[in-house]
Amino acid sequence: MRAQEHDGPQAPPVRLSGTSIIREITASGVEFVVSVPDITTSEGLLRPLVRAGTPRVIRVCKEDEGIGICAGLAHCGKRALLLIQQTGMLDSINAIRGVAVEYELPICMMVGLLQKEPHLRPRQSQRYGVRIVEPILDAMGIAYHEIEGEPDVAKIRSAIDDAYADSRPVVLLIGQTPS
Amino acid sequence: MMKNDDCLRALARHVTDEDIVVPVYTAAFDWLAIRPHPLNYLAHGAMGLASSHALGLALGRPDRRVIVLDGDGSLLMNLGSLVSIAEAAPRNLFHFVCENGTYEANGGHPIPNRANVDFAGFARSAGYPAVHIFSDLKIFEQQVAAVLSEDGPVFATLKVTPSGPQNRDYSRLHGADVRAATKAALAR
Secondary structure (H helix, E strand, C coil), X not given: CCCCCCCCCCCCCCCCCHHHHHHHHHHCCEEEEEECCCCCCHHHHHHHHHHHCCCEEEECCCHHHHHHHHHHHHHCCCEEEEEEEHHHHHHCHHHHHHHHHHCCCCCEEEEECCCCCCCCCHHHCCCHHHHCHHHHHHHHCXXXXXXXXXXXXXXXXXXXXXXXXXXXXXXXXXXXXXX | CEEHHHHHHHHHCCCCCCCEEEECHHHHHHHHHXXXXXXXXXXXXXXXXXXXXXXXXXXXXXCCCEEEEEEHHHHHCCCHHHHHHHHHXXXXXXXXXXXXXXEHHHCCEEXXXXXXXXXXXXXXXXXXXXXXXXXXXXXXHHHHHHHCCCCCCEEEEEEEECCCCCCCCCHHHHCHHHHHHHHHHHHC
């Protein structure tokens, strides 16, 4: 599935809950979360995941390392989620191109959108580094979903299931700071 | 210094049918001639990522040894992976670096500061519990079995010279059929 329609500003979203996002990640069968810290998801997702211990959090120094690790895990039949910031995703474009897209591997990326305005969709952002993200994913043919408010959390499990079923990458764009 | 293929031949004598081997570029073409096997994981997608693929494999299959045959130029593109591997600490990961001082697959240009760079020093500082350097084939032959029986992650620099001309047909590394065979072998 590609992105939703993007016409017009969106209604103020219902605040995202980190607890419900983690519940969906766990219910998706994800055993490993590979992460470079991202300020949007730092407190609401990464810290509670580390405290919980399951899924196992693997800290990495750079996001493209995570692409390789998730690929190795996918070859072993293990589900993983790469939790990063869009700056790191942009830095890893060649790894995403080669490993996820050209090798058709289920690399699942949860990407915090640094400096995105909560009331705007990513394409409408005043920030260049935010509004280019979806067009780049379109150009690469990578499926993505906007996770802007609590009702969007239900997309997470099916997005991960679909990525593994079809052996293709997916990006979940976290548009506001989860509580 | 050791010839790359002599060195890999010595290693291959201690690699079992259960082991997963992740060879990179120049080492991969030598390795394919020495040990063709469906558990050779050859497709890395982007230069430098072999050690990271290997970490994923080691975490995903803790019942198997994962042996990565990295290049020095490749590892320089992903030095942070040394730190990530040391923290994740998979006991089944064996990280060999074939150090020839050049980007051999990209025209043979020297790696930066090749006279001084110390890969074993990087690994030691990153936190690998076991680090080795080999430059003499006889000593490597004597010690490689012991190295492969240590608790990982283990790091070893292999000081090598090129083996000679290679058939660098990259479809042998990351063709769709090669990837499918690896995936099938790992699923067994």
